[in-house]
């Protein structure tokens with residue numbers, strides 16, 4: 001019996017989310033049905049609304065962070081069973097491709113299917129999610145702004161049943177991405193100077209990752225005072241309101257050393273931010289670009305003479321260059337032991353019908369993290 005469920009649907013860029021009833025097919029081979037408990041409101045969904053990220057098909061269910069309970073499994077599913085609690089992972093991990101099998105699940109080959117309209121478990125034209133006769137696409141094959149979800153088992157990671165769903169939902173994208181940007185991609189070492197540019201739901205966790213990796217100074221840069229205060233609460237040692245202000249202060253602050261790593265996480269990254277961000281980096285320093293820019297822009301300003309002569313590097317990262325099946329349980333275990341602060345990240349809670357209010361609050365800089373509770 002197909003399942004009817006309410007979901008926040010986007011019919012095109014620059015529109016509001018509309019809560020509508022969609023129909024889910026029964027789970028087929030390798031598929032599961034999940035009852036959503038909490039969905040995270042990440043900036044990436046806002047990128048689709050603003051048109052920075054073009055998706056190939058509308059209508060489109062938003063949301064790629066979430067946690068919930070498995071209610072039904074299809075034939076051949078072995079990694080979860082009904083009653084299990086899971087975190088959704090926007091990065092699928094098949095466990096068998098070249099990347100998964102070499103410890104780089106964030107680059108799993110299944111990722112090529114993330115923006116297909118049909119499920120990654122099915123062939124093209126095999127309908128799974130519909131409004132009337134129309135196919136409905138889902139963000140990263142998830143679409144967590146929905147009471148119930150039909151997913152590939154490769155898109156979920158089982159979590160311990162006593163962990164709160166809200167923190168599990170955040171770990172599945174923003175926390176893992178920020179923490180991993182510092183720990184995995186920047187490879188922060190004890191005694192390092194680290195700058196994090198942009199203290200949103202991802203940047204705040206880059207601050208936590210840098211602190212936990214033993215950075216001597218963690219410099220948080222954000223124009224919003226409340227976010228700078230939050231950064232100090234979670235491990236920053238110094239804050240500045242802009243890159244320009246930091247460039248004036250960091251030479252003295254670091255006794256001329258500058259920053260071993262700089263992590264760039266503004267809401268939207270622009271090509272003209274690369275040069276000033278690189279100027280914060282030390283000789284031999286690393287700039288990690290975690291935020292995404294407009295997918296149709298390719299102009300970047302950077303001084304190539306200084307890049308080579310100062311032996312610097314610029315690195316991109318997706319999912320903080322981590323492994324969802326290892327990192328999600330590990331981050332939740334660090335939360336359980338009090339090392340990683342997650343409850344402090346949630347600023348506001350919304351119902352599904354308040355989704356547009358939640359995104360307005362994000363635009364207004366009110367939230368570190370907003371979540372939808374079902």
Ligand SMILES: [Zn+2]
Pocket residue numbers: 042043044064065173174
């Ligand atoms: Zn996200």
Ligand SMILES: [Zn+2]
Pocket residue numbers: 092093094095096097098099100101107108109110
């Ligand atoms: Zn794989």
